[in-house]
Amino acid sequence: MKAIALTEYGDPEVLSLQDLPDPIVGPDHLLVEVRAAGVNPVDYKIRQGYLQGAFPHHTPLIPGWDVAGVVLSTGTAVHDFKPGDEVLGYVRKDHVQNGAYAELVSVPDRMVARKPSTVDWEVAGALPLAGLTALQALKAAGVSSGDTVLVHAAAGGVGHLAVQIAFQLGAARVIGTASPRNHDFLRALGAEPVPYGDALIDAVSEAVGGDGKVDAALDFVGGPAFDDSLQLVRDRARIVSIVDGGRTVEHGAKHVFVRASSEQLQWLVDLVAAGSLKVEVQRSFPLEQAADAQRLLEGGHVRGKVVLTV
Incomplete structure (x- = not known):
């Protein structure tokens, strides 16, 4: 071959x-x-x-x-x-x-x-890899009905699927970080886009309102995104990162390294076939x-x- x-x-x-x-x-x-x-x-x-x-x-x-x-x-x-x-x-x-x-x-x-x-x-x-990563991260964060979820790198391979799957799991709002050129793309997926960078914490807090905190955060990029999440989530156990496992656990968050699951993958591809996941x-x-x-x-x-x- x-x-x-x-x-x-x-x-x-x-x-x-x-x-x-x-x-x-x-x-x-x-x-x-x-x-x-x-x-x-x-x-x-x-x-x-x-x-x-x-x-x-x-x-x-x-x-x-x-x-x-x-x-x-x-x-x-x-x-x-x-x-x-x-x-x-x-x-x-x-x-x-x-x-x-x-x-x-x-x-x-x-x-x-x-x-x-x-x-x-x-x-x-x-x-497969991106979809399973997104789903398993959302499940590790306990995302369910009524949650507001922050997704870092929301226009990327894992992120854009996580945005959509979050809604399938019942999330009420998804806030996604992305460069301005991808903001319309995120809006089309149902997310509320915010730019990443120095003003991220203020932008998310303003978008959320109230106490300025989200219910869960998914870090698909590492570095400052994880640090920002520590300040934006009410419960650090509902921060999930796929990047730096040791540092993630040290701060009371969770780390996910994707695992194969034929059952989860079948659920995801059936959503694609039904037009519910792009x-x-x-x-x-x-x-x-x-x-x-x-x-x-x-x-x-x-x-x-x-x-x-x-």
Whole structure:
């Protein structure tokens, strides 16, 4: 099969299109012919070698934890899927090596959901990691009926989904930080936009009114966003960050590192099919241009998601 892989860590140029052996299909795995693979910040962090302390890494290393495609074959222990099924999945494994930037990927059946026929491949490939991160962060923050929720980086890949899912969970108001060029985008999703920066605390407090506090805050960017959240939430246990786990816990907040869940992913993609959740794909690239896709994402200011098509 053809795949984008690296044999050393570094700049996007270390990624190259290579001919590699087809994946091994274990007893509880599906062999999936990839149609789309989401590109996420974790992908370029793996490329840079930053996650070597968190997971065993092996080269040649194929990045990519988001996949959408067609089942080609199944392992002997798989009973709920068959060849021809269209699926999507968040395919983080215990070892970093055989990811989704490829023509084929072997995926544990517990990590996939069925793709409704009305959901296109690029959207399906963009959804898993970002959608699950957003949902699990909202649940960790205990977001429910009537809440006012602050979402940092609300126009980004995770943030724009969190805005919408918050309403699905019953939130009454969502305030989202974003650059001014994305404020209309957030309004269209139902959020109340505020600019990030030095005036953020005052802007949020003014928007909320009353005691100037929100019920929950989701930090998808780190740094000052987390510090600001400490001053804007009534209960620090309802701050959730995906960035700095140690510092988050030290301040009484919660840290989320996304986990695979076929049930949650099915719920999310069914929302997409029903028109209740919009996945913004800013741009798609063919597989062989994976370096350009990562370069775009690494530069910041991406609205929604970037996807590779195969």
